[in-house]
Amino acid sequence: MRIFLQGASGRMGQAVKVAAAKEGYEILDSTIPDTIGKADVVIDFSSHEVTAPLVATAAEHGKPVVIGTTGHNEAEREAILSYTSRIPIVWAGNFSLGVNLLFYLAEKVAATLPLSYHPEIVEMHHRHKKDAPSGTAENLVEAVLRGRQWSADKVKHGRSGITGERPDEEIGVHALRGGEVVGEHSLIFAGPGERLQLQHQATDRRIFAEGSLVAARWIIAKQPGLYNMQDVLELK
Ligand code: NAD
Numbered sequence: 632m633r634i635f636l637q638g639a640s641g642r643m644g645q646a647v648k649v650a651a652a653k654e655g656y657e658i659l660d661s662t663i664p665d666t667i668g669k670a671d672v673v674i675d676f677s678s679h680e681v682t683a684p685l686v687a688t689a690a691e692h693g694k695p696v697v698i699g700t701t702g703h704n705e706a707e708r709e710a711i712l713s714y715t716s717r718i719p720i721v722w723a724g725n726f727s728l729g730v731n732l733l734f735y736l737a738e739k740v741a742a743t744l745p746l747s748y749h750p751e752i753v754e755m756h757h758r759h760k761k762d763a764p765s766g767t768a769e770n771l772v773e774a775v776l777r778g779r780q781w782s783a784d785k786v787k788h789g790r791s792g793i794t795g796e797r798p799d800e801e802i803g804v805h806a807l808r809g810g811e812v813v814g815e816h817s818l819i820f821a822g823p824g825e826r827l828q829l830q831h832q833a834t835d836r837r838i839f840a841e842g843s844l845v846a847a848r849w850i851i852a853k854q855p856g857l858y859n860m861q862d863v864l865e866l867k
Contacts, residue, residue, distance in 0.1 A: 637661055637676070637681065638857075639671070647766070651840075651844060655843060667689060672696070673734065674847055675699060679701070679762070682707065685716075689714075690718050695719045697843050697847050701762055702766070707775075718792070720850075721846040721850050721858045721862075723860040726839045726846060730833075734770055735866045738822060740778065740827065747867045748820040749821045750820055751818075752772060752804045753805045754767065757808070758808055760800045767816055785801055786801075787801050787802065789805055797849070811867065813835065815833050817830045842843050
């Protein structure tokens with residue numbers, strides 16, 4: 632497999648290079664124009680503002696794209712989604728098996744527990760991370776919203792001041808930053824007399840890198856459309 636990798640010099644880019652070398656995959660030099668035409672697949676671990684231009688170039692060449700970058704704004708999201716009619720795209724805020732199982736469980740738990748069990752999400756990442764909350768925390772929020780059949784107005788980012796009593800229909804989301812933490816996510820359902828807590832800790836970036844390669848292998852044979860890691864891992 633020949634991979635055009637955007638963000639090759641970054642923390643994730645380096646991890647993808649190591650994982651690709653283990654599998655015998657070739658990483659093409661992304662600084663040479665038109666290299667993308669020689670790739671089987673494009674992988675993006677860079678910065679939110681450069682994902683859509685990359686996807687546009689991939690679409691011109693008919694290449695499938697795996698997007699790992701997070702922190703896109705609404706306009707960038709729409710621009711990226713507009714290409715899903717032309718090329719297959721796997722877009723995932725987190726490529727780890729454990730986290731994708733967590734999304735699956737989050738929806739089931741949210742659908743099963745009564746409203747008196749209050750969902751709160753806490754995430755922690757290294758000090759260099761540029762967006763908050765993490766893409767994974769956003770995906771967890773979406774899973775809980777689906778499970779509870781709530782709309783996005785139930786989300787409460789952080790709390791400060793005289794906040795009043797917590798309503799049943801709310802999801803609190805809290806982002807911690809510091810040190811070298813690779814990525815930790817907790818989903819807490821605090822109920823009357825008990826608390827259920829689902830927690831994931833990433834200890835090595837290689838889980839994301841290897842997951843992105845699984846997605847890359849999977850998407851090469853797919854029809855144009857938008858896919859996530861739950862599709863790739865058949866967790867639905
Ligand atoms: P990083 O800062 O270490 O690396 C970013 C890379 O993008 C660098 O190579 C940099 O040169 C490149 N880049 C930045 N701006 C650019 C621009 N304007 N044009 C071209 N290249 C540009 O960051 P990182 O820790 O490797 O994370 C990269 C992205 O991947 C972030 O959005 C992060 O949240 C995300 N991420 C996703 C997952 C996942 O599983 N989906 C896991 C970890 C990180």
